[in-house]
Amino acid sequence: MLAAFSITPVGAGEDVGAHVAAAVRVIRDSGLPHRTAASFTEIEGDWDEVMAVIKAATDAVMQTAGRASIIIKADLRPGHTDTLNTKIQSVERHLSE
Template sequence: MIVAFSVSPSAGDETGGVSEAVARAVRVVEESGLPYELNSMFTNVEGSWDEVMDVVKRATEAAGVGASRVGLVIKADIRPGYESGQLSGKVDRVRDWLGD
């Protein structure tokens, strides 16, 4: 399964930025050892249902340190039989169609 998730605390720094909170969340993902990709809007993480949801929960908690609430957006690709290699595999299959 691949999950794309985005976390954001209710209050940012003095400029409204949430980079520090997001960095705490990404650190949780990195330390999990699961394959992941980071982009400007989401963090994509790949693994089994239980692994991924545990990481999302802990990352959300980390981002929310000191905040009164946290927004969480999750999108999941649940494809039985495909628990690894799909972060790049899905993109590779599209690139094959594009002739890249």
């Protein structure tokens, strides 16, 4: 499973960096392959692992924010691994043709 998700603290003001950092710390500590960008984090693993990390990251935000909005997009493709990288490699290969 490859999931792209965003956890947004609600009502925490304009500077949410500390809240987001708490979530990213949980994601990094998970040991699952991941990539954090400006608006979303992508994470790869099996369903239960990925959802557990998203929940734990949300819990970390909720400890200080009190409210959060979550967006999750998931790509389920049994038998495939490293899709975090292979999807990008496929696009790059097509661009270089």
